[in-house]
Amino acid sequence: MFKAVLNNRSAEPKNIRWFYDQYAPMLLGYINGIVQNPQKSEDHLVAILTSFVKDVVVSPEKNRLNMWLELRQYAQSKLTLYTAKDHPSNHNQSVPKGGLDVLDDLQKRIFCAVYYHGKSIQYLATTIGCDESEIRNQLKLSIDKMRRASGN
Template sequence: MSEVILNISKEASKDIRQFYDKYAGMLLGFIQGTIQDPKESEMHLIKIITSFILETNLNAQSNLSTWMLLRQHAQRTLAQQNLSDGQLTDAVLNKTPNHPTENSDLLSSREKEIFSAVYYQGRSISGLAELLGEEENNIRIQLKSSIDKMRRLREN
């Protein structure tokens, strides 16, 4: 799209492109963990990136926590539309990150369940503890364990 038609400055347009190149794929991967329909996921990708750009003006671009903020923004946006509040379905559970085949053996089913519920659906530790009938501390430890296992896998 030509710069003449767009109201955005050249610099801002460049920032958007850089931001898009770095995070769009990651965000789409995250969204598709919650919404299985690819068309709907793409629609939400546009909506979430647009609102994030307008809210932050991409000020935190060089900051390491940009992804964390973007993911939390996506989680909030999807939750507002009741898209991430569904049951812990197999479709969600099977979306365990990294290389699913490797992870499926690596993580226990409870770890996968907890990681997916927190990562994709943004469920709170207390909510999960109640849902799964376990102590909060236990849930926290299992979440840490699942992340640690995936981090170790990456390091190896």
């Protein structure tokens, strides 16, 4: 068990241990799917569990499914912040502005995230809040628009 969970004095240790035992494996799998670096995933897990226990009332009486969904949603919002710190977007990177001007905001966001920042379709679907097929469709449409605009 992580030191951060054991040494947290802001809540009753019995509840923290119960919470850790119940949700840490699922949460670590979820985080690792997004971060894809075992050490950073564990670091994010510690930070998210610690802040979740401090910010949200954790009790064994809550419905397990509701608690997991609440934790996953909390982790998703925190991971967006953490991954932005780990992988800041490089605004000085040369992006051909002429081609991107033909795209709407969503298509531009998806295209730049996938092509220039290396984000996955699954990650974008999670952060934007739509299904993966819609992300793929918007990416395909953006590529088609840019090809037509450049004459290819």
